[in-house]
Amino acid sequence: MAEKVREFTLLDLDDVRLFINGGWVTAASNSSFSLSNPSSGEIVANIPRAGQKEARDAISAANEAFPKWAKLTANDRAEYLMKLRDLMLENEDELAAIMSIEMGKAVTEAVGEVKYAASFLSWYAEEGRRIYGETIPASATNKRLFVVKQPVGVIAAITPWNFPLAMMTRKLGPALAAGCTGVVKPASQSPLSALAFAKLVEKAGIPNGVVNIVAGATREISDEIFENPIVKKISFTGSTEVGKMLVEKSAPQLKKLSLELGGHAPFIIFEDADLEKAADGALASKFRNAGQTCVCANRIYVHEKIKDEFAKIFVEKVKSLKVGNSLDHTVQIGPLVNEEGLKKVEEHVTDAREKGAVLLHGGKTHGNSGYFYEPTVLDNVTKEMKIMTEETFGPVAPLTTFSSDEEVIHEANDTVYGLAAYLYTSNIQRAVQVTEALNFGVIGLNDAIPGVPQAPFGGMNHSGYGREGGHQGIRDYLEEKYISLGL
Known part of the structure; x- marks a missing residue:
């Protein structure tokens, strides 16, 4: 195939299979879907299209594996996770290349994601050892009161295409450490990363059925996950629109559900900020993964006193970004994931310019093939433009101004979303007051990658609920059981 820059040792792209109960299987329907390289548009691989049967088989395998996995000691599970983490790092270049050809992430950035993904395994290998219970003072001398924590059971992880490895390990790491087994449904745009990961699960010797990967018919797989009573907890990362539908689907069985949904992050630069650092931060946040992140800077608010100076510094940095084939190690901006994503970016830029935005750089597609768009900076952007209310998911930085702290706090909070926000200031009083006033779950204070x-x-x-990462990230995979002991 044209996309095989070299042979992969983890996957044979001419014979891709699903991973269920420790085995590599094709779809019972014998149907498949093709995956194309967004840098060139050429076919990379054909993926078996899993449906209800494969989802049910995966859930059954996880259920059968659960009792033995749950009974392992925390140390035993930690050892498996650390083996898996080491294997990821040993194969980071290949994992990065696979990620790059399937969804277009610049390969040097993809290597960083592999390292980031592996870090969740090592963190939760340790966090699993710190699942502590409680002893509660009793109200009677003939009683003893205890709380123990136990794994919820079989879980499902529905992962996005833009961070195919990191979002998977951020879910699987705590689940496996807690003693759960599970099923992963990767996005159809990036199933190869998940299947390559499954090869490492196999190499690590993790028991059959503990981890299962099914890609394919989204509705069929999702329906089985939500309707099958064996699945006790579901973690989803994706759009707010889909998240709302999943809440409804989880209601009949009251399944535990955690959601990391869309965002529309404000990036605020005050007049006392270090402009070089602020420009570097805005560059890193906005153009990471070609702007295809839920936490990237979507609305850049610059104090009116420094706007022109900041814009000049920022545009010069944007001009230095190289656009091109994602496997090129000198490239910082790869393609958008697909044609739909490219069209949305074009629509937002056209809408903004028609309503008065000033183009400072970029503003058009790049090259003759693939889904490339130039890193773009728009000035004089107003709230009437689509780009200020909708996620662009592309490499477009809209600049607007503000004159007071109160004004920018109001504008930043004027959204249904609340995932991430950023501010740059050297004033500690302002830093405390503004971070406390912003209604977002993650705040980057002089930090673009928090x-x-x-x-x-x-x-x-509307950016969801539940937390991933930290000691908080393992809570949703545990049930608390209260025991009252009569003596």
Whole structure:
């Protein structure tokens, strides 16, 4: 195939299979779907299209594996997780290349994601050892009161295409550490990363059925996950619209559900900020993964006193970004994931310019093939433009101004979303007051990349609920059982 820059040792792209109960299987329907490289549009692989049967088989396998996995000691499960983490790091270049050809992430950035994904395994290998119970003072001398924590059972992880490895390990790490077994449904745009990960699960010797990967018919797989009573907890990362539907689907069985949904992050630069650092931060946040992240800077608010100076510095940095094939190690901006994503970016830029936005850089597609769009900076953006209310999910930075703290706090909070926000200031009083006033689950204070495995990540309002990362991230995979002992 044209996309095989080299042979992969983890996957044979001419014979891709699903991973269920420790075995590699095709779909019972014998149907498949094709996966294309967004840098070139050429077919990378054909993926078996899993449906209800494969989802049910995966859930049954996880259920059968659960009792033995749950009874292992925390140390035993930690050892498996650390083996898996080491294997990820040993194969980071190949995992990065697989990720790059399936969803377009610049390969140097993809290597960083592999490391980030592996860090969730090592963090939760340790966190699983700290699942502590409680002893409660009794109200009678002939009683003893205890709380113990136990794994919820079989879980399902529905992962997004934009961070195919990191979002998977951020869910599987705590689940496996807690003693759960599970099923992963990767996005149809990036199933190869999950299946390559399954090869490492196999190499690590993790028992059959503990981890299962099914890609394919989204509705069929999702319906089975939500309707099958064996599945006790579901973690989903994706759009707010889909998240709302999943809440309804979870209601009949009252399944535990955690949601990391859309965002529309404000990036605020005050007049006392270090403009070089602020520009570097805005660059890193906005153009990471070609702007295809839920936490990237979507609305850049610059104090009116420094706007022109900041814009000049920022645009020069944006001009230095290289666009091109995602496997090129000198490239910072790869393609958008598909044609639909590219069209949305074009629509937002056209709408903004028609309503008065000023183009400072970029503003058009790049090259003759693939889904490339130039890193773009728009000035004089107003709230009437789509780009200020909808997620663009592309490499477009809209600049607007503000004149007071109160004004920018109001504008930043004027959204249904509440995932991430950023501010740059050298004033400690302002830093405290503004971070407390912003209604977002994650705040980057003079920090454009705040996500780390040891800290909780999640949103407010229409950006979802529940937290991943930190000690908080393992809670949803545990049930608390109260025991009253009569003596």
